[in-house]
Amino acid sequence: MSPPRQEAELASTDADKPKAIAFLAGSSDEAQEARTTLAARYGEVPLEKAQVIVALGGDGFMLEALHKTQALGVPVYGMNRGTVGFLMNAYATDNLPERLENAEEAVLNPLFMRATTVEGAVHEALAINEVSLLRQGPQAARLRISVDGRVRLDELVCDGALLATPAGSTAYNYSAHGPILPIGSDVLALTAMAAFRPRRWRGALLPKTARVRIEVINPAKRPVMADADAQSVRDVAVVDIRSEPEVRHRLLFDPGHGLEERLIREQFV
Incomplete structure (x- = not known):
């Protein structure tokens, strides 16, 4: 048996080791070049052995990476090699282990969608940002909306409607004039796109537990x-949506640049 001091030294040494990193990159030249550079500098392990995953690309690729790795339970740290990069940290080649060690974690629960087509086919999917319904043709959609089994809107004539999470509230939801939701709030945003009738209906805030x-x-x-x-999913007849608390996406952000700060900052630009 190792003496207590030696055991403490071994534990300290293990804690000081850089985390085992797996890199994922989008298809762009910038993302692929960044992966090559970072993997050569810091080394990499297969996804199943990673303690942290570094995703290189834009917000769209980050969503892909989160869906791909959700079963692993490993935190994902994004570095922007795309355009907007709302879910990403700034890209830099220096001090990656230190940035990962000091990063702040945000936990996101996705939405679960069960869509039934007019032919009776059922499709299920998870959405980190939002579930949206959009008209397929030139005529406006006509939608009936129920919450927790109670019809709340008999007929919404519109281009579409969406249900957004707090993380997705600054994406399509915000473009459709929906509200920005604080991260960690137990609220979902139900927003119409180009509502024709009722003309003044601008959506609703719903508890996270709403179905x-x-x-x-x-x-x-x-x-x-x-x-x-x-x-x-095309030609849908009914879409059921709810939050999925059993699925937890862990995102890492540099201190002072987390999702909460970004959502607040977005409202003052």
Whole structure:
């Protein structure tokens, strides 16, 4: 048996070791070049052996990376090699182990979508940002919206509607004039896109526990598609949406640049 002092020294040495990193990169030249540079400098391990995953790309790729690695339970640290980079940290080649060690963690729960088509096919998907319904053709969609089994809107005539998480509230939701939700709030945003009737309906804030059902009225004449983080289902008849607390996405951010700060800052630009 090792003496107590030796055991403490061994534990300290293990704690000081850099985390085992797996790199994921988007298809762009910038992302692939960054992966090559960082892997050569810091080494890399397979995904299944990683203690932390570094995703290189834009926000779209970050969503892909989170979906791909959700079963691993490993935190993901994004570095921006795309355009907007709202979910990403600034890209730099220096001091990566220190940045990972000091990073702040945010935990996100996705939405679960169950979409049933007019032919009866059922499609299930998870969405970190939002689940949206959009008209497929030239005519406006006609939607009936229920919350927790109670019809709240008999008919919404619109280009579409979406249910957004706090993390996704600055994305498509914000472009559709929906509210920005603080990270950690137990609230979802239900937002209309180009509502024609009722004209003044601008959406609703719902508790995170709400179960939302959106039915398509006359889908043969006014076809509608559903989308969950770019996973699309055409010709839907009914879409059921709820938060999925059993799935936890762990994102890492540099201190002072986490999602909470970004969401606040976004409201003052």
